[in-house]
Amino acid sequence: MDYQHNLAQEFLEFVEQQPRQSLQQLLSRVLQKSRLLTGAEAGTIxxxxxxxGGAYLQAVNAQNDRIHVNAAxxxxxxxxxxxxxxxxxxxxTVILDDxxxxxxxxxxSFNPANEAKNYKSVTMLCFPLKNYTNHVIGVVQLINRIGPDKQPIPFDPHMAAIVAPVARVVGASIERTDMMDQIRLKNKVLQNRNRQLAEQRGHIVNLQEQTEGAFLLSVGLLARAAEIHDEGTGNHIxxxxxxxxxxxxxxxMPKQFCDEIHYSAQLHDVGKMSVDQAVLKKKGRLDDAERAEMDRHTTYGHQILCDSPRLQLAAEIALSHHEKxxxxxxxxxxxxxxxxxxxxIVQVADIYDALRSERPYKAGFSHEQATDIILHGDDRLDPREHFDPQLIELFADLHLGFARIWDELKDPPATAAS
Ligand SMILES: [Fe+2]
Ligand SMILES: [Fe+2]
Known part of the structure; x- marks a missing residue:
């Protein structure tokens, strides 16, 4: 039940995050999120x-962690x-083990003609996206849920029960976005729809969910607050x-660990709140004492977080993310x-993102350059000194997943008003 609440909550929040996104962006994010939540390696929306001549399904976005696929x-x-x-x-909803x-x-029957080159689909979860009047407006097809030994395993039947109400909400949102794309709905209509969505949500959430939502919101706000004096880090967290x-x-890793790191990773630099502001904001080189104060953001972070039982993982990350x-x-x-x-884990995530990011003193690297540095190093970073070799190996296999996360969550250009 808990899992179901969190899932629904998460979906709702992410759908509402960017009400002005295009249909294409929204669908790609819905697919991405569905895959993350179910462990599917590939999928099409x-x-x-x-x-x-009648109705047909248009494939709008396709994703695959293992091989390159065209958008759709x-x-x-x-x-x-x-x-x-x-x-x-x-x-x-259809669940297939083979x-x-x-x-x-x-x-x-399964049509092998639609199979991507050099790829084999085994397990599948295929569910409808419905609008509020219960009409199907789209379909999400998830392929190959990946198990601990990296082989496809069956999708859990209860996942289908979980996605049903969620698909309804997402479907309504997709329908809304589609309409906007097609007939340029005025802002007013959008706001009305959002209000309806919020009301709908008000009906279905209970106190426990609200508490969970409040917890996650607070954690997110804490992470945001901590970076306020940091160089423009945007969506980094x-x-x-x-x-x-x-x-x-x-x-x-076990599901609980995955869920916890999902909201804990963003708190890695939370200790910067306690760092002497003069040091934090200093533009030039730091002397030894200043450097030592800056490095204490790790222990400060641990102190801030360690009292909460639900932030133990976050405290551990804050303390140790600069160990090598x-x-x-x-x-x-x-x-x-x-x-x-x-x-x-957070160290690899943090460094990949830092390499991609533009800073006042450097342009951002391309995905290829960042990948090359993480795998082979440069004059500032020696991967064998820095990283767990097992994680470098994993990164080498799955680096395209990093590129996709970056692309989907990258910061808008600095010139755009917000
Ligand atoms: Fe840090
Ligand atoms: Fe960071």
Missing amino acids: FIIRRKR DFEVPVSNKTISGYVAATGE VYGIGAGKPY VRTNEYSYFIARHLG WAGTGYPNGLGGKDIPISAR
Whole structure:
């Protein structure tokens, strides 16, 4: 039940985060989020369109952690013959443990022609996106839930029960965005819709969810507050959460750990709140004493966070995210597996994002450059000194997932008014 609440809450929050986003952006984020929450390696999201000849599904976005796929470019008729067509036609959710072994009793079959090159689909969760009047407006098809040994495992049937109410809310939002794209709805209408959405939400949340929401909100605000004096870091903290969650999941960490790091990673630099402001804001080189004060953001962060039972992981991350694998980091000079795995994960996330980010004194690196530095180092960073080798290996396999998180959550250009 808890899981269901959190999931619904999370989806609602993220759908509402950017009410002005385009349909394309929203669908890509819905797909991304659905994959993160269910552990699916790949997926496609479809929207129903109507032509003279009848309804069809237009694939609007496709994603795959393992291979490069085109954003999406094909159509499927709404009919019982294909899996997604069946889901669109009936509004039912379909879970398959082997798409190539569908029983003879089913009207649909898997069409290998739609399979990406050099990729094999095994398990599938396919669910409809419905609007508030219960009409199917799209379909999400998730492929290959990845298990701890990196092989596809079946989607859990209770995931289907969880996505149903969530898909409703997301579907309504997609419909809203689609309308905006198509007929340029005025702001007023949008605000009305948002109010309705908020009201709807008010009906379905209970006190416990509100408490959970308030907790997550406070944690997010704390992280934001801490970076207020930092150089323009924008969405850095949000992205750090996502990369860390992505790594933890692919590492096969327990679900509770993954959920916790998902909101804890953003607090890694929270101790900067306590650093002497003169040091924090100083533009030039820091002398030894100033450097030592700056480095204490790790222990300060731990002090701020360690009292809360739900922030133990965050406290651990804050304390140890500047330790290095070789034992040459601070504050405690821990090395290897003495450094908590949470901190080792956040370190990779933090550094990838720092490399990509533009700062007053440097342009941002491309994904290729950042990947090259993390894998092979440069004059400032030696990956063998810094990182857990297991995580470098994982990064080498899954670096495209990092690029996608960056692309989806990157900061708007500095010139844009906000
Ligand atoms: Fe830090
Ligand atoms: Fe950071």
